[in-house]
Amino acid sequence: MSDQKKLIYNNEICTGCRSCVVGCSLYHDGECGKVVSRVAIVRNEQHGESFVVGCDACTDAPCANVCPTGACAMDHAAGIAKIDTNKCIGCKECAMACPFGAINMHYKTGKAFKCDLCEGREEGPVCADWCVSGAISYQTPTIAFKAKRREKLNERLKAAKVGEEG
Amino acid sequence: MYGWAGQRLRVDLTTGEITKEPLSYEYRRKWIGGRGFNSDVIYNEVPADMDPFDPRTRVCFGMGPVSGTAAPSTGRVTVTCKSPLTGGFGDSNMGGHWGAEVKYAGYDQIIVQGRAKHPVYIWIDDDKVEIRDARHLWGKFAREADPMIKQELGDEDIHIMMIGPAGENMVRFACTFNDVWRAAGRTGHGAVIGSKNLKAIATRGSGTVKIADPKKMMEVCNRLRQAFKTDPMKIGLNTIGSLCLINVANRDGWFPWNNFQFGSHPLASNMSGEVHAETVLKHREGCYACPIACGRFTEIRDGKYAGENFGGPEYEHAVPTGPRCGIIEDANDIWHNARLTNDYGLDAIECGGVISSAMEWFQRGLITTKDTGGLELTWGNAEVVDTLINQIGQRKGFGNILAEGADRAADKLGLPKEAHYYTITTRGMTLPGDDPRGLGFGYGLSFAMGTRGGCDHLRSLCCLELSGALYPGLNTKLLGDESANKPVTTNGKPYMVYYEENQKATTDCLQVCCFTTHWSYAVLTPDQVEYLNAVTGLDFTEEEFQEIGERIVNLERAYWNRLMSGVREDTVPERFLKEPMPPNGVDYQTNIGATLPLNEMLPKYYQYRDWDSKTGFPSERKLKQLGLDYVAKDLAPLRSKYLSDAEKKKVKYYY
Numbered sequence: 001m002s003d004q005k006k007l008i009y010n011n012e013i014c015t016g017c018r019s020c021v022v023g024c025s026l027y028h029d030g031e032c033g034k035v036v037s038r039v040a041i042v043r044n045e046q047h048g049e050s051f052v053v054g055c056d057a058c059t060d061a062p063c064a065n066v067c068p069t070g071a072c073a074m075d076h077a078a079g080i081a082k083i084d085t086n087k088c089i090g091c092k093e094c095a096m097a098c099p100f101g102a103i104n105m106h107y108k109t110g111k112a113f114k115c116d117l118c119e120g121r122e123e124g125p126v127c128a129d130w131c132v133s134g135a136i137s138y139q140t141p142t143i144a145f146k147a148k149r150r151e152k153l154n155e156r157l158k159a160a161k162v163g164e165e166g
Numbered sequence: 167m168y169g170w171a172g173q174r175l176r177v178d179l180t181t182g183e184i185t186k187e188p189l190s191y192e193y194r195r196k197w198i199g200g201r202g203f204n205s206d207v208i209y210n211e212v213p214a215d216m217d218p219f220d221p222r223t224r225v226c227f228g229m230g231p232v233s234g235t236a237a238p239s240t241g242r243v244t245v246t247c248k249s250p251l252t253g254g255f256g257d258s259n260m261g262g263h264w265g266a267e268v269k270y271a272g273y274d275q276i277i278v279q280g281r282a283k284h285p286v287y288i289w290i291d292d293d294k295v296e297i298r299d300a301r302h303l304w305g306k307f308a309r310e311a312d313p314m315i316k317q318e319l320g321d322e323d324i325h326i327m328m329i330g331p332a333g334e335n336m337v338r339f340a341c342t343f344n345d346v347w348r349a350a351g352r353t354g355h356g357a358v359i360g361s362k363n364l365k366a367i368a369t370r371g372s373g374t375v376k377i378a379d380p381k382k383m384m385e386v387c388n389r390l391r392q393a394f395k396t397d398p399m400k401i402g403l404n405t406i407g408s409l410c411l412i413n414v415a416n417r418d419g420w421f422p423w424n425n426f427q428f429g430s431h432p433l434a435s436n437m438s439g440e441v442h443a444e445t446v447l448k449h450r451e452g453c454y455a456c457p458i459a460c461g462r463f464t465e466i467r468d469g470k471y472a473g474e475n476f477g478g479p480e481y482e483h484a485v486p487t488g489p490r491c492g493i494i495e496d497a498n499d500i501w502h503n504a505r506l507t508n509d510y511g512l513d514a515i516e517c518g519g520v521i522s523s524a525m526e527w528f529q530r531g532l533i534t535t536k537d538t539g540g541l542e543l544t545w546g547n548a549e550v551v552d553t554l555i556n557q558i559g560q561r562k563g564f565g566n567i568l569a570e571g572a573d574r575a576a577d578k579l580g581l582p583k584e585a586h587y588y589t590i591t592t593r594g595m596t597l598p599g600d601d602p603r604g605l606g607f608g609y610g611l612s613f614a615m616g617t618r619g620g621c622d623h624l625r626s627l628c629c630l631e632l633s634g635a636l637y638p639g640l641n642t643k644l645l646g647d648e649s650a651n652k653p654v655t656t657n658g659k660p661y662m663v664y665y666e667e668n669q670k671a672t673t674d675c676l677q678v679c680c681f682t683t684h685w686s687y688a689v690l691t692p693d694q695v696e697y698l699n700a701v702t703g704l705d706f707t708e709e710e711f712q713e714i715g716e717r718i719v720n721l722e723r724a725y726w727n728r729l730m731s732g733v734r735e736d737t738v739p740e741r742f743l744k745e746p747m748p749p750n751g752v753d754y755q756t757n758i759g760a761t762l763p764l765n766e767m768l769p770k771y772y773q774y775r776d777w778d779s780k781t782g783f784p785s786e787r788k789l790k791q792l793g794l795d796y797v798a799k800d801l802a803p804l805r806s807k808y809l810s811d812a813e814k815k816k817v818k819y820y821y
Contacts, residue, residue, distance in 0.1 A: 015459040017452025018263070019391070022236035026377065026384055032235040033270055033374030042323070043263075045346040046309050048449050048463030048477055107372070123388075130391050132404065132452060132459045 014135035016050025020127035055115035063094035168378035169231035180280030199230030201674035204246035221281035230677035234266035239679035241454025252594035256353030261453035264344035270371025330511020333360035339516035347477025378703025399686035406439030419604030419757035485599035486518020492545030510559030519596030592620030606653030617722035660770035668715030733782030
């Protein structure tokens with residue numbers, strides 16, 4: 001695994017505010033709306049739960065694997081599958097193959113579109129940059145995993161400390 | 167068209183007629199959106215003497231040109247109608263995601279009029295609009311009806327505006343919700359929506375908001391969102407919610423203990439945001455496109471209410487049916503009561519206000535258990551508060567009388583004039599849980615002048631006096647007076663209220679959250695003008711921005727003037743003017759002995775407004791300057807009437 005940065009999602013802390021959605025749609029399409037966003041928030045208002053659905057940048061990407069025209073293909077340098085709109089025939093195969101539902105069809109072109117990590121944006125993907133809670137972060141996975149592992153230990157240390165103070 | 171959708175939707179529930187009306191450039195430029203559109207419709211279409219429950223009244227839901235865009239917090243909606251609580255102009259503002267969804271469906275405003283024969287809900291699926299049967303939803307809490315509608319329509323991603331049982335029962339302070347928990351609390355429009363037999367408006371919007379200058383918009387929004395990351399007010403709100411104010415309120419003496427008899431309590435921190443976050447916080451929640459995310463989702467984990475959960479509470483949601491009624495020892499009682507007001511769809515502030523008024527009547531011997539159906543209305547009696555909220559929501563027993571609002575209830579019970587001293591209302595509406603003797607004299611002035619009655623911390627949101635110290639130099643920049651950054655002083659306050667009322671009115675037209683601007687200070691007026699122009703492609707200036715706000719304040723004021731409400735009614739409850747703040751066992755309280763010097767500030771305020779100091783009516787000159795010639799014409803014959811002896815003699819608690 002390279003030190004290529006990826007988008008990491010932590011649904012436990014998502015506030016469901018959709019700052020990522022408006023940022024994504026404005027950056028890519030120059031208009032604002034959920035239908036043109038590459039990242040989506042699924043909410044259940046009754047229980048106050050929110051869930052981020054974005055591209056997980058799979059290594060063995062089902063979207064690229066099923067594409068019949070080669071429009072959706074792995075960009076190994078960027079570490080994510082990308083869609084060439086010119087080659088896309090709008091068959092929706094990639095959208096259905098994605099295990100997370102991170103691909104959508106564009107209302108103007110009828111072609112598939114997906115996350116491209118805000119290619120060329122200096123500060124990294126806008127969704128992670130604007131995320132209020134840290135539910136979306138842009139970082140090297142190996143470092144994220146290390147932090148994840150340490151979480152449990154830190155929790156145990158904290159619990160022990162509380163115990164000492166009595 | 168950029169920014170605006172360019173049309174509004176009008177639904178007549180009597181005839182079933184659905185019309186879409188285009189909004190001209192001149193109209194949009196004059197009123198911008200949201201609150202501006204709504205206030206214009208109410209002024210022109212709802213006569214001042216019409217009964218608030220008349221089927222011909224309008225309920226307006228207003229969105230703005232930046233609703234649904236990437237500007238900070240763009241999901242707000244203003245709900246406006248003639249208030250059944252005050253009889254006057256009434257509006258309220260809610261967050262959530264519904265406002266953005268309506269915008270994506272292609273509407274800047276929704277107007278509902280008429281009355282359906284049986285309970286219905288409106289289904290807006292982009293340009294398809296239909297009125298559907300809601301008989302099976304009547305009587306349900308929003309948390310129950312919301313998933314039912316979603317299932318029925320086969321889409322769980324839609325957003326729904328809804329009233330609770332209190333609105334159906336026409337409790338005069340019922341509120342409106344969207345996304346189950348986000349309330350437009352004040353002035354009782356939930357009851358008006360209920361009177362129209364309307365349960366909900368479900369919406370699916372699959373469009374977008376077009377941006378005139380996307381590059382510029384991206385640049386501005388990015389700058390503002392970076393600024394929020396380090397803004398001190400944002401950090402407090404995000405981490406512990408608006409309950410972050412509890413400890414501040416207790417220190418500065420504006421904690422409304424026992425119906426504002428005291429301004430602090432030694433146990434206040436039991437319900438602080440810090441404690442809430444550690445004990446009952448389940449999730450943090452954000453409204454649409456919000457860089458703050460102050461929303462909470464609460465789950466009670468122990469005691470007899472264990473397992474109860476709800477969206478909220480905010481400071482103003484938790485305080486009225488908590489400490490204002492003398493409850494503080496067990497915070498779970500407070501969270502439970504907040505859950506109840508939410509479920510019934512009650513304005514928590516008014517509900518706590520009316521119960522605490524009754525408690526004070528009980529304390530003073532003005533009512534006894536004979537009046538209350540055997541209930542002992544003693545301070546801190548959590549069980550009684552629980553019973554009363556249930557009774558109010560269902561309009562049963564003593565609660566049926568309280569459901570009329572505090573001033574009306576006093577009259578229905580035949581109580582002496584003295585009882586109105588304890589209702590803590592201005593223009594028939596109770597004050598929020600902030601004592602102006604401590605919160606600040608600017609807020610006090612704002613409470614007297616609010617164009618929706620006895621609120622209103624949100625009309626001016628004078629946070630320059632509360633949080634000004636966190637932003638050194640800002641008061642000098644905006645008001646030319648740094649000493650205005652202390653709450654308990656009159657320095658600079660008349661101008662501060664004048665300036666902020668105008669600024670907030672336009673902010674409510676854009677339908678962005680007040681917490682993003684001049685509360686936290688990451689967004690100032692020039693920033694708002696910048697993103698408004700980037701979205702619309704127009705050339706608004708800061709002066710025009712403020713002038714539009716001023717126009718709206720004057721129009722709303724004129725609505726009250728038409729009801730013979732003017733300078734004599736521009737006051738706050740006498741308690742704040744007469745009773746020096748007493749100590750209550752908290753040695754760090756900073757405002758002992760303070761009263762609100764309202765009369766020192768009023769003359770200057772009228773001067774800034776260019777309002778006639780004898781009547782409190784906007785001057786003809788000012789109205790014409792603001793392009794409100796027709797309003798000047800309406801008010802002309804009323805000025806002398808207001809000064810007549812007959813009017814002076816009338817005692818007006820409400821209208």
